[in-house]
Amino acid sequence: MTFSGEPATSLGLLLLAACCQGASGLPLLLRRGSSTAQRAGVVLMAAASLIGCAGALGAVFLPGAGTWLIPSGLPFGRLEVGVDALSAVFLLPVFIVTGCCAVYGAGYWPVARHPEHGGKLAFFLGLLSAALTMVLVARSTMLFLMAWEVMAFAAYFVLTTEDEKPQVREAGVLYLITAHLGALALFATFSLLNSATGAYLFPSPGSLTAAGPIATTIFLTALFGFGMKAGVMPLHVWLPSAHANAPSHVSAILSGVVLKTGIYGMMRVFSAFSDPPLWWGAVVLVLGSVSAVLGVAYAIGQHDLKRLLAYHSIENIGIIMMGLGMALIGANQGWEALVALGAAGALLHVVNHALFKSLLFLSAGSVIHATGTREIDLLGGVSRRLPRTSLFFLVGAVAICGLPPLNGFVSELMVYLGAFHAIEAAVGLAPSLPALAAPVLALVGGLAVACFVKVYGVVFLGVPRSKEHEGGHEAGAGMLVPMGVLAVCCALIGLAPGLFVEVLNAALGDYGGSLASQGVASLVPFSWISILGVGLLLLLALLWIVFARRAARLPVPVAPTWGCGYLRPAPRMQYTASSFGAILVHWFAVLLRPEQHREGVRGLFPGPARHESHLPETVLEKGYLPFLEYLFEKAQPVRRLQHGKLNIYIFYTFVTLVLLLALTSGQ
Template identity: 60%
Template structure:
């Protein structure tokens, strides 16, 4: 359709961004171990991120939805690209996180030290970034599935970089299987939408009836297909192993933005329906509550630093789903305030989680590079050797716990306000359901604080537990710069959330402009949030200055009472297992922990020991046994596979005959 000059300029910037991202991996393909080629690759990625961020901010501040038809000979009609504020909102974390991750890789995965894999991981990081950006601009359902598949394959190649390791291969296979299962469900969703609308374009917001079996089938397909990509529990089985075994800057992209395209798909499809039934919102909210609580419970029991962060991704996807469930219930109950606060909290948490979770994964990568391990049990005292990384990791930890003055507090506050609003304005059982968001968020926040007290205390504080993993100094400037950029965004949104109010309102209007109330400022106390943040920052700065002066004074030293331990050792510190054992026991029915302990016994007891392990309950206790059962029962059918081409042609012919008979009745 026709577009103004401003929209065309914005579209040109997006095209430039996607082209730079896609081409960023090419220099290293021709010069595999060249540091100059790697710097040029990073420059291309940063250029694309800057151009794309400028275009996305332009679209958010001057929202004018525009579509561009593409010439295509496909039987599904011409492809279509579109720019609106909702796409632009999701594009911001894509450009931010992929740019920061590419900059981090310059010091974390240098080409001269990884000549065999640097070209591969750089190329597929660029392809992944380009496909993510293009995916958010596509308005044609079939083209969307094509780009979705490119994104899935690029992510698989990137996370499988170290495929000589068995655990990496296993993680890649599990990811690939679940990704293609999700695509199959999305194929069904696209077919159902086409049968309902007669077109393969994304329906306009609020244009589809939400009543009837066909609408419910589309909702369930979107929830399952996109939920697999987002990592909604219990569809999360691929996520912990993929995030843990990928290179850390790839883990940052997987958690920061790849999960979010699953959320984007749900938001885009749900926006197409007018007045969804209450059970839609209730289902999304309950799944979010389960993902949030159980995800953080699994995180508490982890000993692998990156696997722990992976489970926190499931937790935060749960928080986003809680906000989205409140928004759907607000639409069902004709409560614009509930819908606005719920959706605003969910969308803002998309951006917030992308920044602080990418920051945490990059910080974990710096620790792993310096200490040579990601096993929490053998780490300790890292903060004294990596002080800047420790500060950035602490920033991300405070943000993910939803504490002021950082960005996680702002988005979670909006969802809290949505829950309290429903208590006053929405009568009935379904109207009271969003109130569940309040205690659930409080429980999630409390457990997250306990988990990151464990992580930061065991990894960064105390004494080194193993001389082999003491750690060196802070990483190179490129790695610190990437972390500093993300930490700055966390602080900026937490201190001045009013700066995102207008763009967020425009994104809400793109979701359902005719229903969602757009004025966020009267509903959210942005001024009080800023005053609280400034006060807390001043108190923190004052306390740091006082401690520095106090510790800088000369002090006399003398032997103190040793409490019976005259020679303390690192073994006397809390370990990851001992710190979280009580909380893991509380959720033992779901987590099913495997505990190995040796208690002291007798007058002269031998060494005592305690170790625990959390299996992936859904995968190991539910899905794998189910698949093994189906494999055994399908033995008669498997005999049809003889490896003979003539029999396969017969099978194909008989299938076509049956389909022809069924479709011509």
């Protein structure tokens, strides 16, 4: 192994962190069912997180991180690893989230209570974390694909931890199929990049021209392959079931960091072109807008707490794609400010979404751990039994809605500012496309607030709706501390975003070269954001003190909540997830296709009436599956060739080779 550049301390730390991550599952494999072995694995993952964060920050603040060349003996040449500021922005949430989830998992999924799954989960969770790190430090496209495939298989095995459940197996198979479809597209992408550059390496920013069919094919295959992993609509079909059926801390990793590898791949490939056509940015911007709006619309109609959070992942991936689309349009028009605001907003939202979505999934896991269900309509009054979890979920909800003083507000504001800048600078209809992001973001923000008002009100407020799930107690320190760390990170970025200006500027330089060299400090009022956030916190604290003092002087009678005139109010009279979001779902009924089943009041002596609503996965159930069934039916004659006999398959191979030799011999 050789290295170039400076002493490459940052890269060495990152590779050491990857080794610790990969080894974290070995103690539990060697000593199955041992709580001590599980704690040793957690220590290794926590150490990997600390070492990795140091390496990622070093890549930003210490110039000349260098690259390492690894002899491979493969026909693709030597494998190259390296790190720059763009990789570091994606690596930071990887280490923060995986470290927090490892600590959380020891309390949420203790091996003493899950001896049949503990070793498998720990090993593949460590392997997944190490593969994520290697994906982000790979400079050789072949090494990237190797790590990408390891990441895909490891994610499959952690997703299917409870593989005795049919719905878990179905979610795993769907994920694996889509992961391989995306990987096939990436094989095409990197083969075309090799034909354009002559090397199996990621091209440097701005080194290729976007003119010609090869560049167009690279863009489309990369958009498909990486978009499938990121969960961009309509390529998102694997995401809701995977996030809902995985263990909660695995869902946090899938949503918080695995999805972002798709965004990373797009930024690496797209930034290689110096003059992207306008339609590239338009396509990415439109896909992002559709994902954002429909993602939150689907979320509003969900009854499953984790499936609801999964659809919000699609929404936030859409917001990131909108920023990336702005950056591509800015590169086409030569607008440095639009490139800086779009790309920096997308990068910061990558970090922010990883933090607050992981916080929400861990908080949801605490609720599930206490109550034994993730069905929203069976919950209620959870905040009385889980006050700290309730607070952490509220922090994540405020952040994901893009409200101050938390981090989601900052990154969404940067995308807003990019849209406003486009309104001022654009001439003509086509370059004005980024301006459409402003109303889309406003709509998405309003719908997100409505959705989380529903979730928080139905789950944490009111009274329990089901006797079977009204018990439970607050999570232990091992689960609460990781949630607290993530909540503090959300507040830190929201209150002091200026601390991350240098990180964003360095990443912009590695993304767009000279075109993105304009710093974001002159474009975004970071100091005013901090003043607004601190002022808002002080105002809330003052109001809380005033109302607390007034309440202390008032008598405290105990009585049931007024039941609108009913003499005997019951838990069934509360809002449900369906009734709260019914009007909003109706607005999007043409696209969402909600299903309702009613049994009304009939006859002189009617029986009990009932009403059920269901929001199908329209793209999968109404689009993909009917198309696949059609192909299955039409392929019936071809499938007769599949006998299941090895000698017949060897004969097929022999005939194919003979035909290929005959075709190529005359050339």
